[in-house]
Amino acid sequence: MRSMAVILGCVLAAGACTGKTETKAAPQAEQVEPAQPAPALVTSPSPVVVTPPSPAVVAPPVVVAEPTPVVPVVPEPVPVPVPVPVPVDDETFSALVDRLTAGLTDVEEPDRAGFAAAERKDFVEAQRMFAFAARQEGEAWAHPYNVACAAALNGDETTSRVALREAVRRDRTAVAAEAYDDEDLSVMVAKEWFAPLVGDRPPAGPVIAPAGDWPRGKTRAIGKPELELLKAKLTEVHRAKARIRGSLAHETLAGVPVGFVVYEVTLFDACVGKGADPKAAKRECRAELRGDEEQGEASQLQCTDQYLVRVSSFAPLEVGTSEKITKGCTLKVQKVAVHDYDGDGEDEVLIDAIGTTSTPEYRTAGEDAYVRLFRVMRLDGTTQLSIDVDWQVSMGTSGVAQRFAVRDELGKGRLDLIVSYRSFSTQDEPEVAWALWPTPPEEGTLGSDEIGEVYTEVWPYDAAKDEWVKPPEEDEKAEKGEEKAGE
């Protein structure tokens, strides 16, 4: 089953997993990725934009540094992989659910029951419960994923594969992000069919490790009744249905519960909701959102607006003003978690999401463009760090890769933000940029002589500002030196 961080993420997607988060949340939260020992290669054709910490000082955006000199890197020989077909299973997921839940008519909170069964190592019962959850919630990826985990732990490879296939169908990105490192699936990960079925491991993206092992306050998932109220409230605000994609509730040391919610509203629903006459609104909205085909404008009809909102009180429900964080056509939340990321003794909320852009010109939609939204927020709702990375890569693209990590680089007892850059140039058209993000260059994807050397900046933590501060560029330093000399 999914780790704490994942569970928090799935709450929005699946609206479930509450049992797991309440019982196991804190210990598993330790498993947030460790700081990277060294900068690694990630790719992005466009410069990263690091939004300045709020509310005080506005730091300038990161200037992409040209790596000098360019040092050729000879990649290790890459063995040519032999494609392994994924076995065809006779049983569909729907039939699997019917089989597993035969005789079950009503179960209250089936995921909670599933996690409890898994806890006592009754994996057969866990499968039944997760399958029942899947029956109740049609399109949430987490339920078939949990069935796959329970089946794997039960040693049932076929059932695990059937369920995993369904989870992948529902949300490949989310599954690929979790499955490779999920201990429950470790036996399946080793199977030849696993990688072809699940696809590439998604990019690691920015990595920020917490300063302490534990969040200082108490974190929990937002309960289903609270979520329903919240959805109703947000729907009222937008006059269109809000889809929660990520959320958590956190009780501060002072005992005040606050919540952070990432949600989206489809552009079409929001547009129609503004109109008085639904029929006329439909027409106006499709005209407005279709884009100018003659000018090659992309249609926005398939897209959403994405928002972040802070809940200042759950009883009664008090919601702040939603902040639009739209980064792509739609949004997938990778993680919503709480830790003391900067080591200042106060918890911060980490929001890690991927904006995706589908390709509506094809009859099967794909998700080809990616923007990574990475944000550290203080519990009062102000933003401490915001990083957007656009990493769409296509044939002949050149650009600069970035990677982020947090560690005490300067030895001052506080975590510094490490920003690494590396230039690259693609020769062939990569399937998706994923292959480029966390991994060494692959043959035929990157020209081996077109990878720049790593250039790293250390952004020290400024306790007075409660921010990481970008160091001045060399020329800025020189300018300041000249100014000083002039004085």
Next chain:
Amino acid sequence: MSRAWGLLLALGACGEAARGEAGPALDLSPDACAGCHAEAADSWRTSMHARAWDDPVFRREYEGRPHEACRDCHAPVTSAPGRATGIDCAACHVRGGEVLAGEVSAAGLRAHPMRAAPELRAPEFCGQCHQFAFIADGVHAPDEALQNTLIEYYASSADARGLSCVSCHMPAGSHAFPGIHDPRQLARALKVDVAARRVAGGIDVAVTLEGADIGHSFPTGDVFRRAVLRVSTPNGVSAELEMQRWLARTADEEGEASHVRTVDDTRVPPPGQGVLRETLHLQDAEATEVVWEVVLHRLPPARAAAAGLGPEVVTRFVAGGQARWVVHAEPR
């Protein structure tokens, strides 16, 4: 087959045909069939079925995102793309090593195993490839039809009148399968009434389109087909009515997810399901003449142009004429 149209599977999927698991080996090539069925083979060669694999519009889409399910209907018999012959004879007429036909003849039995298959004439047989949902991609609603022709047919008066697909698309048993590539077929599809009326500052043009000799919506088939009725004056003033399915992402009923689905349908409904009416305005205070034409684009023109597909490939003329004046006004 990955079709959502499960009830049709009982008829046997096209892809099973040439594989002929059960029966003796047959030469499944159209050339082999043509030895005895020259007329049918010749007319088939002029059909879009024969070009199902090579059609440039299909190739453009397929090469961008090849998916196994596409081959089920565009190259069901021969898996090797280089030898694919589209929806060929065997795709419809061979199952399990037997040739299926409306009637079994002694001559036929001498040539190959065969059996009578009245289901060949059933709309559901055509529906195997003309009614199906989007490939499950997590983006489109799971029940959203990519092509919806059979459902449209069921809703039409053609079904009630006992007319089936073959009534229009296999006239006199023709294997040319006339459809949007046959100008005569297109010309019969719609009843179009275009009436102009002088109003302050211009002309209001009331257009009414109704299904005529057709058993489904117009246009039907692929979701990116778009028919356009264009009215214009000699002064170059024009207005358009677009007839197509409009897809957009909307929240599911329970709000847990959102999917892309049809949110509006401005096509001409199937006969018996009403008419399409619209009033277009022309900002032309001078013109005394309004002409109209209906064309059908297999892909939106801008998208086709971007893919290097010209109007000769993607656009078909349907009908045209002069608008009648409801109240004729002299030029000012």
